[in-house]
């Protein structure tokens with residue numbers, strides 16, 4: 255593309271709903287906007303894993319707009335094709351065809367691949383993924399998150415951003431933050447989910463974005479809703495395109511979750527050590543943390559926790575065993591000695607009655623009180639033809655495991671305490 259600007263029509267999260275695609279095509283076909291669109295970008299979850307034809311039916315509808323379509327595969331696109339799947343109009347898996355030169359920018363897509371493409375940084379990069387980066391516009395449900403947190407984003411994508419330093423990152427997946435863009439440390443993040451949003455009366459109110467890229471890296475984003483109308487946000491007063499039943503703009507509706515902080519440079523390299531209390535080291539490494547891609551200090555601590563667990567799993571796997579994390583809500587299920595009554599987690603935490611629920615769970619609760627990021631980890635070993643739990647680790651901060659009585663209790667209950675320390679501001683080792 256030769257011009258001074260390129261316009262992208264961006265959508266995601268259709269989840270195999272052909273009627274939604276039809277409504278979208280109908281609306282765009284009647285809009286003067288379509289003429290100025292150069293390409294359509296679909297940031298994943300086009301199809302439905304239970305209906306293998308759904309991906310094709312949805313794409314068949316979108317093709318009627320007569321524009322080239324580039325997509326990345328999402329978690330719902332298990333049976334989606336890879337490569338170029340139609341020639342006229344062109345429909346292609348952006349990851350499979352590799353970086354695409356748009357003239358004013360390079361478009362790079364990652365669906366399943368985590369390694370960056372080399373040699374694309376001579377022009378402003380526009381990154382497309384299905385998942386958000388960890389902690390950026392990525393609110394999710396615990397069950398949908400890859401590791402049982404309220405973040406649906408993937409830390410591996412933060413590393414891609416830190417590598418490409420894109421001017422713009424387009425993604426979907428986290429529906430509750432769909433239709434919002436923010437700028438953080440020089441990168442504009444646009445969560446374009448979801449097109450299959452449905453209103454109170456079953457009407458389609460999905461959102462899409464018209465994004466214009468200009469030579470020199472300029473980006474402008476216009477948000478639109480299916481069947482939307484222009485109105486003023488009842489809180490900030492900004493004129494905005496919204497479903498008729500909504501009164502707040504997307505940013506105002508999510509204002510309590512949109513506070514971003516810049517992290518200090520000495521958090522970028524940290525030395526992480528994990529060792530058995532009174533025993534040897536299991537992990538001793540310097541982590542490079544992509545701090546410019548993290549929302550705040552809380553996200554930073556969660557990120558280190560995630561990376562530490564990931565590396566620990568790899569270390570234990572290297573020793574021929576497996577390491578599994580027991581989610582916090584499962585800890586009670588496994589370790590509590592069948593209480594007769596319904597006891598909420600907070601009661602275990604603040605007033606654990608060992609005569610009722612057992613010593614084991616109460617020792618764990620005392621540990622959680624000292625370190626809310628403590629984990630129970632099972633080391634699984636194989637012998638001949640069965641798998642057994644060879645060690646029950648509890649991983650917690652050095653400070654939490656300073657308490658000698660607690661450590662003695664944990665040991666007596668059969669746990670192997672693992673202490674971690676995170677040292678900031680270190681040089682490369």
Ligand SMILES: [Zn+2]
Pocket residue numbers: 299328329330384426427
């Ligand atoms: Zn998804």
Ligand SMILES: [Zn+2]
Pocket residue numbers: 487488489490491492502503504505506507
């Ligand atoms: Zn507002």
